[in-house]
Amino acid sequence: MLCCISCEYISGGKKNNGVLNDTIVDFSTVDVSPAFKECETLLDSDKTNCFRANIRQKFTKALQSFNISTHDEINETVTVVLVIGNTGKMEISDIYISEVIEEKLPELPQILDSIITQMPNLLPATKRGIPVTTQYELPIEIKTKE
DSSP states (O other): OOOOOOHHHHTTTOOOOSOOOOOOOOTTSOSBOOBOGGGTTSOHHHHHHHHHHHHHHHHHHHHHHSOOOOSSOEEEEEEEEEEEOTTSOEEEEEEEOOHHHHHHOTTHHHHHHHHHHHSOOOBOEEETTEEEOEEEEEEEEEEEOO
């Protein structure tokens, strides 16, 4: 004995009315950039500029508080890749350091890590109103004179 049952009978006879959910999300861009508390009330483009200015200022001030010295002149750029989590916590994902800086300032990665731990939590970036994790590359110029 062979019995055939249509799927529509199994699902209770309800039919899809042709309504599709918009499920395509471009996560390479965010609707709202991460921000420091002081940038919270600004509009999107101003908030992004405020974030960039604040992070540069905070890193510069923190680096200057360390007594970094070397006997040789250095003029190099270090790139710090920061990950800002969906809770606003900032962490270092990677640091791109030249061999010159590795040799002459071997303590720099630990200094950068300690600066990050002292940073306040940020307002995370959002995509469609949902907090998302983002990545930010921060170039830092290291210049010393003999």
